[in-house]
Amino acid sequence: MEPICSITSACATQISALLSPPSPNQIQEYYHNIFSSTHCNSITVKQDDNFGKGLYAATDFKEDELVLKDQMLVGAQHSFNKIDCFVCSFCFRFIGSIETQIGRRLYLTQLRANESHDCDEGSSSKSSKNYHQMDSSDEEESTWQCSSGSSKTKVPLPEGVVESLMNGQLKLPYSEKFSLPPAVPCHGGCGEAYYCSMSCAEADWESSHSLLCTGESCDPRRREALLKFVKHANETNDIFLLAAKVISSTILRYHKLKANCLAEKGKNVASCVSDHPNFSLLLEAWRPITMGYKKRWWDCIALPDDIDSSDEASFRMQIKELAFESLQLLQTAIFDKECEPLFSLEIYGHIIGMFELNNLDLVVASPMEDYFLYIDDLSNPDKEEAEKITQPILDALGEDYSTSCEGTAFFPLQSCMNHSCCPNAKAFKRDEDRDGQATIIALRPICKGEEITISYVDEDLSFEERQASLADYGFRCRCPKCIEEEP
Numbered sequence: 001m002e003p004i005c006s007i008t009s010a011c012a013t014q015i016s017a018l019l020s021p022p023s024p025n026q027i028q029e030y031y032h033n034i035f036s037s038t039h040c041n042s043i044t045v046k047q048d049d050n051f052g053k054g055l056y057a058a059t060d061f062k063e064d065e066l067v068l069k070d071q072m073l074v075g076a077q078h079s080f081n082k083i084d085c086f087v088c089s090f091c092f093r094f095i096g097s098i099e100t101q102i103g104r105r106l107y108l109t110q111l112r113a114n115e116s117h118d119c120d121e122g123s124s125s126k127s128s129k130n131y132h133q134m135d136s137s138d139e140e141e142s143t144w145q146c147s148s149g150s151s152k153t154k155v156p157l158p159e160g161v162v163e164s165l166m167n168g169q170l171k172l173p174y175s176e177k178f179s180l181p182p183a184v185p186c187h188g189g190c191g192e193a194y195y196c197s198m199s200c201a202e203a204d205w206e207s208s209h210s211l212l213c214t215g216e217s218c219d220p221r222r223r224e225a226l227l228k229f230v231k232h233a234n235e236t237n238d239i240f241l242l243a244a245k246v247i248s249s250t251i252l253r254y255h256k257l258k259a260n261c262l263a264e265k266g267k268n269v270a271s272c273v274s275d276h277p278n279f280s281l282l283l284e285a286w287r288p289i290t291m292g293y294k295k296r297w298w299d300c301i302a303l304p305d306d307i308d309s310s311d312e313a314s315f316r317m318q319i320k321e322l323a324f325e326s327l328q329l330l331q332t333a334i335f336d337k338e339c340e341p342l343f344s345l346e347i348y349g350h351i352i353g354m355f356e357l358n359n360l361d362l363v364v365a366s367p368m369e370d371y372f373l374y375i376d377d378l379s380n381p382d383k384e385e386a387e388k389i390t391q392p393i394l395d396a397l398g399e400d401y402s403t404s405c406e407g408t409a410f411f412p413l414q415s416c417m418n419h420s421c422c423p424n425a426k427a428f429k430r431d432e433d434r435d436g437q438a439t440i441i442a443l444r445p446i447c448k449g450e451e452i453t454i455s456y457v458d459e460d461l462s463f464e465e466r467q468a469s470l471a472d473y474g475f476r477c478r479c480p481k482c483i484e485e486e487p
């Protein structure tokens, strides 16, 4: 059954204005602002009629040189990853201490194992709707569904140890060499968001969290609706949480622009805005998002392998229904009449599709690996002494003790980078890159004026395999390597 979204028909004109592609001037202006705010003059964005946007070197780069760091526009940690990694909700830096990272993880893993044993039947009946697996690797899926699955290889710690790791009573040897910023809880009191600093807490509150916080400052009805929305997203697809951030940040930008205009009006009689909703300001608030979206989620999502092509239409319809379910829960929670078009299924589908097509993984390495390597590299008797304490902890954490922080984010510059199977740059985190920014490194010398490319797929795959993977992005690669290898 086709979901009927009344806002999509009521706001049709405004929606098509929001979805019309930005003009070349608007694109130039947007990226110019990014470059000037980050004092970056080594790259430019150029627009091409055939291939769309592309990123070009404005200077020469040496091999292994940093090409750019790209601050995300919006991002979120995957729900299943929140058990393993305790990170800043804004910049995704690891926070707390080595002890809290370990204690919290062991505690939550146990909690989840107990829960899933209580309601085994319930969780399996949901699996037909669990679209999460289509965005993630199988490995991630298994962690999410059954953290007790690998428990055979894990040896639980004696009672009380997990608690004393969490409350700071137990200090691990040499952990002070791997200190992390102390966790700052969200001042809204939700107990969900934690930060590496007051400035991250404030920036997140300003940009989206003030609308999505479920703390005591939130109206009880809104809180209840928000919690329902979050639960639905966690059970189906956590990309909905990211879509909610996009909508919230647009609403907040809109109100900020409007307040600025009203303040101007006080000084100037020839005002730019009245007290009424102002669509041109909504367009302006929405502009950053127009740099990213391409298609609606249910139109662009790749058909999973286990679904027969004859069922494609019904599969896409199910996806659309799922998005509508989520959107209705979000509407109940944060609807804003002045920003009504943002709550249409049409816009929601485009926002989710933007994350589907841009393949922008957020990864931050865990400090845990460095810590245990350090212990391993000690010489005796220090090593023996330290391992009396750390070995049981490693045994309790199991093989995947150093899981990275993983999520999805939209990176405005990285998303402009075109694909090549023989790229001259790659996304790569160096040891010092400990937050959620994307880092692009030159793979070989790049000359001024050359286009900067990355590979969207594993470039060691065969020609046919590469073309098949790239078909999901909707293009056929014509890079030098493909032209040469084409049969």
Ligand SMILES: [Zn+2]
Pocket (backbone or CB within 6 Å): 088, 089, 090, 091, 092, 093, 195, 196, 197, 200
């Ligand atoms: Zn932070």
Ligand SMILES: [Zn+2]
Pocket (backbone or CB within 6 Å): 186, 187, 188, 189, 190, 191, 192, 193, 209, 212, 213, 214, 215
């Ligand atoms: Zn909060």
Ligand SMILES: [Zn+2]
Pocket (backbone or CB within 6 Å): 420, 421, 422, 477, 478, 479, 480, 481, 482
């Ligand atoms: Zn190619």
